[in-house]
Amino acid sequence: MADIYTPPKDSAYLLSTGFQMPHENGDKWAMAFDSYTGTILTAGLSVVITILFLCLWNLISFFGMFFDGNKTRRRYVALVTLWNSNDPWFACKELLYYAVQCLKESKASGDFWYGLGFGLAAFVVFAGGIVSSIMVPSALLIGNVAPVRPSSVFWPQEPDDTVKSLQVFGLLAPAAMRSLGSVEAAQVTLRDRVYVEESPKYSGANDEEPVKGIKYNYTLSGVDMGLRWGSELSLDVTGSCITEYGWADKQANNSDNPGDVYHLWNIDSRDQTVFVPISEDVILDAPSASFRPHPDGAAQLLKDSNVSYAVMIYAAHRSSISKSTDPWYATEKRKEPAAKSQYDADYWMKRHRPFLSCWQQDKWRYGSHSVKSVDELKKIPGIKIKEVLLEILEAAFGNSPMIVTLGNASGVSALRSQTTSPNGVIDAQNCWMVDDMERLILASFVASRSIFTDATMFPETRYPNLVTGGDKKPRSGAGDFVVSSPEIQTFSLNGITALLVLLVFLVLANAATSWLLSFFYRNQNASEVGNLVDVDRWTRFRVFSAVHLFRCLFEGSEDKVEERGWSCEDTVPTVENGDDEVKLVGGCCKKRCMGHLSKTLSKAAAAQREDGKRDSDQKDNNVVSYEEAGEEDREREAMLPGSK
Structure with a gap:
């Protein structure tokens, strides 16, 4: 969730509130803070760790005082040094120097090992304190997510007429643009999660109709989506596309309205007939694309979620300043140069550019249970994800493959060639069908992953909300997911609690040693010469x-x-x-x-x-x-x- 191009509003999430953070190994107890508070907390944790190691060194010094060897002046020099070294660095330096001095005499081997051992122990405590004060706060910073505010969650209900369909299209369009923006900003990062391969690269009888295709797959988990208890949920997406020249009806001719005619999946019906106009006003625009699921797509979704879809390219006679042999952007010489407003372009795209015949299968799994479609997730026994969140998944994935929804919602921005054209003229030699599809596939991955983040970013609208109940309040479980923002710092409460418990333990241990010394000071009897050894064992702590x-x-x-x-x-x-x-x-x-x-x-x-x-x-x-x-x-x- 870290590369979402636009973060949600501050009011969409809760801070300084304990929550269960989704994690691949199971949810973790955590708390989110803003960046300023998080910085202060990090500094505070560093101070706590410093105090912790000082307490640890005090305990080491305390126990080191009992190793008095032969009670010689040489050993007592080390004891005095140890007991007066509240700083482990000073102890390290002085005790190692002491060990070097003792090394000069073979009779002082015990004193040498005493100085060396406690000198090295002091160095370990000193270095450990510095390293831990840097590393531990960083380790406790486990993310940049926060629990969502349930009242900020919105998802449009399924439209039941054409007016509502248009309204839903407008509501979903900004999410599509954010996904495409994320691809432009973090394409290298996303490619590590999405497999895309050009296959086949070339086949066919001649260069006039090169056959090219693309295969892709990616996997998402409920944790990627930010769902609580999402470690059990997974979505495996597999798909493939290939150029289809056979859908073009080159015999069709209409002099009144010139253009290219296609019959999708070779179905000769009005609903599956697509017309690509080449009139003078239309070809002033840059190439564009649209997406359409198979007429049996709804049945295919319910059967096994393996849905066929077509990618339709509108590129015939669009102008280019360079030539190309790409299936979508193949050019030919214009009969006459374009106008100056179109850079005097000498080329335009050939007619009858191949559509893409594609399929995509979504495989949903929760734990050990696999289902045929997203609609069956709620039927899995014992599923912990709340019903309202499963309904959002159904609304997002239950009508068509995500790439179809995204491609249509993005409109003219679906193709990079359109977004890089200032006036409808493109540079065809730098435009590629495979690159356009790869961009859309990566954007589909982002859109799928950020479904619930997008649910917090809709504008205020009167359109019916899927998340609210009859009382107009969020339904149970509407807030059981997290959103990501660079302004959030999430810390592990388990780690902080363990650190504080360890600190309290060491402080109490130090207090116990102080009490022991105080107790023996009060109960010793200096007049009893026969008790001299016992008195010395405890008196040295004050005398030294x-x-x-x-x-x-x-x-x-x-x-x-x-x-x-x-x-x-x-x-x-x-x-x-x-x-x-x-x-x-x-x-x-x-x-x-x-x-x-x-x-x-x-x-x-x-x-x-x-x-x-x-x-x-x-x-x-x-x-x-x-x-x-x-x-x-x-x-x-x-x-x-x-x-x-």
Whole structure:
């Protein structure tokens, strides 16, 4: 439905309403939005996916904290890096760098694999978040259709007199023009769905009467038509045409009204006799064509939907600026050049151009049930398509093949040679019978597929509406189809729901981890030395935070912990007695020194230390030597669980 040349009006469909979108694998739960709202929704889905992957990384970091290896300083460097890496890209970069550093020592193979594994996991989360935020919203955008508004559906009732027949013809003509316009705009796309072959290309005794023909077939499903539950419905169309020279009665002659006489299917009756005039006023027009079903066409439709029809070409003595040997556009030299208003054309089409003898069979199927005609669809047991929609199909396909209806409704626009002629003169060498028929066959495919879309595009009229009931309201099921428009964006509600459920799950999982940490913080007992391992397993989640590690800089270097104005329960130090000054210290003479932190106590804090509230160890204001730092590290490592 994507190549319909003219979209329906905005009032013809419903937006922001859940509906079952027709799909070849079964209807899908969906919702349609206008293009602006759809763009906002796409951006919102990208944000949701970004948050989802951040939550996923938080869970990975949480579980990664339990792999402490031998509880060495080297492993704890990785744990600190992991726990303070809320961004997976930062974690990827730092952990892979950590793994490279560990690779230099064979004793650190466990730490190497830890850094490499979680570094690669971080990269997968980082890349997955970016790719998913782009791909997933696009995958959730499953079409550009919306459910129809039932009150906008109209289809003319079957005419019962000549006046109503003329009215219906006028109502259907715009739909035919839209179908032809779609062919001109999207012919390459349509050729993938319609098989057309020139056959036979040539046969006959001489070049004066070349025999040419065309074979075609295409398949449509109820999904193509936009029908809900349409995946079970299918229409297979097969047809063929061939030039028929035997219908021309070359013996007939009427000097009062010159022209060519044809007897369709060689039936010598007035109803099946066609006259192609060649009077001076008529041949000023470009060639045209008309279509007529076989006189037994109605019976053929009911029997097996294999209907014969004729394509009648009105081209005799029409002017051309070039010569041609095509069956419809074969030319000969004019006795005298045409007038200047007709470009002094030197050629005109020969008389007795062959009509086309054609047949077309429509095979309807619903599920495993095949029917002889479209009228029998409603008799299939268990069919889900509503009766009112089946009646529209009967009205559209139940009288003649679609190509006949379309060809007659399109009038003079049926042939491309007519549409490219400004004043009745054509360029015959660029006009081909096969091209004209191919264009009409493609347009028939479009017209068949857009039957229900066309039902929403009729102008306001007082003509009786097939869709309404006795109460003048739409009958049940009148809105059980969708229409297409480039202004519509359709999203899968199943996909959006699954995405939101996954997000809620990950958010709740993150909340559960936070609750677990809070629970163990409240229930740990630091005074029980024998419980040191259990305390360490949960305490590390808070101790390893960047703020807390910075706070630890101000604790004493002895076994006794001194808070020094910064409680272990606070993330920000108190400043009642003045804050301590922090300095960046360098000059340790290492080539790749990453710098050191030192602290200078405020006057109030220094006074408190002198009063005995704190130890005034001057080493706190200077960078310790390498030997002192190593001794202190060994002492701290000896205190870690599992070091004994």
